């Protein structure tokens with residue numbers, strides 16, 4: 234830092250007359266780093282900065298996003314009043330008018346078309362209390378079966394794979410504290426260096442302690458740099474690569490036979506299937522040389538302890554659930570789970586990607602990870618909610634399928650909370666058309682996102698600085714996010730908004746909450762006895778213990794650091810292995826003459842999701858103010874593309890224009906584009922609508938595209 238800058242900061246420091254500290258948690262990724270907003274009042278103005286706070290997960294660290302997280306909630310563009318669209322323009326109205334508007338339209342649509350003509354689209358960025366309440370709101374206040382959320386596009390494959398294999402889906406089977414002491418780590422389809430930067434020291438420490446790290450990714454990233462072995466596979470071939478590794482493990486007998494016999498079902502079938510596969514076919518399909526598969530299998534098989542982590546690279550495919558299951562097959566075959574320093578982690582993307590998938594926002598789910606189609610589960614929740622079981626709607630459809638129903642005219646109105654689906658969904662051009670068809674769209678958000686712009690009514694929601702509640706982080710650790718920053722204008726918390734709408738709809742008796750803690754106390758009862766049992770967790774305990782790993786079944790239960798030590802969560806206590814084909818049932822994009830390159834997508838460190846919040850941050854925007862296409866220089870040469878040039882990328886679904894960025898680290902048959910930008914830079918305009926049949930995850934990670942310079946070059 235220069236002398237001049239230091240002098241400036243010292244002066245600022247001197248001038249501060251008062252200082253206030255607000256405790257909270259970062260609103261972005263699943264690390265949920267604890268932080269403090271420091272507000273200093275100077276003679277003429279206030280200044281703000283964000284600093285890290287010690288806690289068991291992030292240990293006081295913050296990444297660049299966290300350090301600048303105060304910039305968006307304090308931004309001048311925050312929505313502060315209900316806004317109604319009149320003649321194409323948003324005008325400020327009162328809450329009374331907004332609630333009357335909602336009542337009128339809900340009543341009219343449902344009287345004409347039935348309860349299911351309304352849908353609810355939730356978010357994995359909201360608190361557990363709000364996710365729980367949103368599920369209840371859909372089923373009790375609106376009586377619709379149509380509710381799903383943006384986590385469907387993020388965590389559904391890992392969740393489905395863990396539920397089917399282990400009988401339970403908690404993202405990490407161990408706490409993060411075990412990572413530095415494990416001896417072999419497989420990082421499959423995850424770029425933690427950019428997506429969850431404060432988790433990196435756990436892996437760096439493991440490396441210092443001698444761990445062998447295997448990274449699986451079509452491109453070199455900050456994460457692959459720490460790896461001892463990088464398997465640079467073709468996009469979409471993860472399931473086949475796992476088969477290759479498994480085949481070596483079986484062939485060279487690194488199996489934990491006792492573990493397989495006592496604790497696992499289905500290994501024989503997997504063994505037979507894998508034996509029928511040819512290495513040469515796997516090598517061709519994955520593009521990974523056989524000797525590298527051998528090296529990975531030997532290191533993982535021979536070391537005493539090991540862990541596997543998956544993320545969206547494996548999961549966001551039309552066989553994402555099966556591909557994750559195949560990595561779990563590897564883990565189970567060598568018996569590296571349920572023991573110290575052995576386990577699995579699905580590295581959640583969104584802030585509350587874990588908690589938001591547990592308590593009823595999903596189309597087929599009731600709180601506590603209960604099933605909406607299970608009679609006993611329905612009876613239990615109906616009792617907690619004080620309704621008749623017969624009045625509880627049945628299961629609905631997944632997020633993208635809900636949008637198809639909007640397009641078909643079956644769903645006519647939608648409540649949308651803290652999400653930007655017209656940018657984040659695949660086949661984004663179609664999604665936007667569907668949203669334009671809605672008769673009634675109400676959006677609760679911080680900003681006029683691309684989707685909010687299409688709304689009839691926008692409601693001003695509170696941010697992570699203002700909205701207290703619990704979040705469940707990447708480990709499955711429930712934490713209390715304190716938040717007491719004063720709200721501007723007429724901003725309300727999401728839970729308050731839901732309670733007020735329920736009240737005007739005549740459902741006040743079910744939604745008479747006056748704090749997030751009261752909602753949490755109902756959630757505790759609703760989750761009791763379920764897979765995700767929070768019943769022993771209280772706000773008081775969370776304050777004192779700095780977070781508790783679920784399940785936590787009583788007030789004296791300390792929570793569960795390591796899962797599956799003696800039994801898995803299936804009724805017979807055993808894990809379930811299944812053979813996984815090299816070929817997805819729903820075919821992935823194929824390379825053709827017309828579309829000769831793979832396109833894969835992901836994140837950059839300075840942005841979060843569709844960038845609605847991070848694009849408002851001057852510091853973060855300055856780092857990446859536009860999208861780009863990473864391309865190997867040899868490929869660029871073939872297509873006559875220069876570095877930093879505008880390039881048109883086209884698939885059979887649409888076209889976008891972004892700037893080229895040369896990288897020697899990407900496969901020559903693949904280009905990479907991040908997904909944080911909208912409109913003509915929205916990479917989801919290029920992505921197919923095909924879904925994984927097991928979990929309805931779209932295949933974001935593999936498209937087939939063509940590229941060309943965007944404009945004919947001319948000299949001036």
Ligand code: SF4
Pocket residue numbers: 259260261262263264265266291294295296297298299300428429430431432
């Ligand atoms: Fe922590 Fe994630 Fe926020 Fe970075 S983005 S500060 S890693 S929670």
